[in-house]
Amino acid sequence: xxxxxxxxxxxxxxxxxxxxxxxxxxxxxxxxxxxxxxxxxxxxxxxxxxxxxxxxxxxxxxxxxxxxxxxxxxxxxxxxxxxxxxxxxxxxxxxxxxxxxxxxxxxxxxxxxxxxxxxxxxxxxxxxxxxxxxxxxxxxxxxxxxxxxxxxxxxxxxxxxxxxxxxxxxxxxxxxxxxxxxxxxxxxxxxxxxxxx
Amino acid sequence: xxxxxxxxxxxxxxxxxxxxxxxxxxxxxxxxxxxxxxxxxxxxxxxxxxxxxxxxxxxxxxxxxxxxxxxxxxxxxxxxxxxxxxxxxxxxxxxxxxxxxxxxxxxxxxxxxxxxxxxxxxxxxxxxxxxxxxxxxxxxxxxxxxxxxxxxxxxxxxxxxxxxxxxxxxxxxxxxxxxxxxxxxxxxxxxxxxxxx
DNA sequence: CCTCAACATGACGACATCGTCAACTTAGGC
DNA sequence: GCCTAAGTTGACGATGTCGTCATGTTGAGG
Numbered sequence: 001x002x003x004x005x006x007x008x009x010x011x012x013x014x015x016x017x018x019x020x021x022x023x024x025x026x027x028x029x030x031x032x033x034x035x036x037x038x039x040x041x042x043x044x045x046x047x048x049x050x051x052x053x054x055x056x057x058x059x060x061x062x063x064x065x066x067x068x069x070x071x072x073x074x075x076x077x078x079x080x081x082x083x084x085x086x087x088x089x090x091x092x093x094x095x096x097x098x099x100x101x102x103x104x105x106x107x108x109x110x111x112x113x114x115x116x117x118x119x120x121x122x123x124x125x126x127x128x129x130x131x132x133x134x135x136x137x138x139x140x141x142x143x144x145x146x147x148x149x150x151x152x153x154x155x156x157x158x159x160x161x162x163x164x165x166x167x168x169x170x171x172x173x174x175x176x177x178x179x180x181x182x183x184x185x186x187x188x189x190x191x192x193x194x195x196x197x
Numbered sequence: 198x199x200x201x202x203x204x205x206x207x208x209x210x211x212x213x214x215x216x217x218x219x220x221x222x223x224x225x226x227x228x229x230x231x232x233x234x235x236x237x238x239x240x241x242x243x244x245x246x247x248x249x250x251x252x253x254x255x256x257x258x259x260x261x262x263x264x265x266x267x268x269x270x271x272x273x274x275x276x277x278x279x280x281x282x283x284x285x286x287x288x289x290x291x292x293x294x295x296x297x298x299x300x301x302x303x304x305x306x307x308x309x310x311x312x313x314x315x316x317x318x319x320x321x322x323x324x325x326x327x328x329x330x331x332x333x334x335x336x337x338x339x340x341x342x343x344x345x346x347x348x349x350x351x352x353x354x355x356x357x358x359x360x361x362x363x364x365x366x367x368x369x370x371x372x373x374x375x376x377x378x379x380x381x382x383x384x385x386x387x388x389x390x391x392x393x394x
Numbered sequence: 395c396c397t398c399a400a401c402a403t404g405a406c407g408a409c410a411t412c413g414t415c416a417a418c419t420t421a422g423g424c
Numbered sequence: 425g426c427c428t429a430a431g432t433t434g435a436c437g438a439t440g441t442c443g444t445c446a447t448g449t450t451g452a453g454g
Binding site for chain 1: 399400401402403404
């Protein structure tokens with residue numbers, strides 16, 4: 001269906017992706033489209049040719065970050081200590097947030113919902129679910145939390161990273177202590193929410 | 198120095214404040230100035246007469262919310278159980294955030310820095326510091342946290358409230374368990390940040 | 395080398411918000 | 425009631441972003 005791109009078009013596409021990756025990271029997802037185009041050395045028209053909507057750019061740029069997250073979860077699954085695995089996954093995710101302003105916004109707003117993204121998300125969720133189950137079986141992760149509760153870590157750190165970039169490790173450490181079986185107090189029966197990234 | 202306002206001007210000022218309070222709460226701090234003016238039944242010019250900058254409006258609207266926070270801290274200080282006092286203060290603060298979108302943004306971005314606000318902040322900080330010290334003396338609040346660490350709760354819940362309005366109580370409960378002495382693990386030596394609201 | 399479909403360009407109109415200002419209206423002292 | 429300073433109005437220019445489109449350029453098959 002989709003005709004293959006011409007050589008120059010392909011080159012420009014790559015340049016645009018690189019530019020977007022850079023600018024999203026440094027200035028956030030709301031950077032003007034024209035700035036991305038100019039940073040890539042092309043006109044805004046070309047940008048709109050390749051990526052009709054901002055969301056298309058976002059998806060293209062951050063798909064590999066999501067892969068990284070899935071990989072992180074897989075690695076966490078194979079960690080010696082189940083709790084260390086769990087903690088290292090979260091630390092890795094937060095590190096990504098702290099490094100890339102755009103990704104941090106994604107963590108808060110969620111990814112654009114395309115089939116490809118949905119599939120990645122499914123895989124990641126499955127892996128993380130198992131990471132948590134393992135830590136729970138080991139008795140270190142409190143039994144009354146689930147994947148959706150990780151949203152609190154992700155969201156929380158997302159804001160912390162904006163307000164005090166250096167402090168997220170401390171924030172995470174405090175939250176992790178809240179996730180431990182040791183010293184856990186019953187949670188309100190309120191619904192944990194579905195989060196999207 | 199400042200000449201007293203004329204009767205109609207005073208009336209319009211009140212209307213503007215009421216309108217701003219409403220719209221900030223429902224639509225956030227970035228609601229267009231014109232919308233506030235029209236919601237108050239006056240022209241944008243009048244709005245700019247009374248409040249030359251958006252920050253002036255924000256300060257006027259949210260000063261009493263800060264008073265409420267200080268009062269909350271004072272009450273927490275007199276709670277029977279020190280930990281309950283601490284927890285109820287945070288719950289109250291989060292409740293305010295969950296109720297008022299504008300206030301929630303304030304919690305994230307900080308208040309405009311005027312002398313009056315600074316003084317309120319000083320009083321609130323003093324009270325909360327004592328609330329925490331009391332809970333620490335009682336042995337329920339872990340000794341290696343300080344007022345600045347509350348930023349993590351405020352910031353975190355601020356994001357949660359945006360992403361999943363109903364879930365903040367659970368988020369808070371998890372964080373509170375992280376603040377308990379029971380089951381506390383050493384924190385990274387990283388700096389806790391100065392937060393502003 | 396020629397041709398044409400694919401591609402790139404950048405000026406443009408649409409839109410939203412801001413803050414200002416000259417012209418008009420009105421409160422309140424006399 | 426009159427006068428004037430205080431207050432109000434809303435149209436306006438400035439700014440920033442968006443997405444489009446007529447026009448010009450170029451890659452690549454024949």
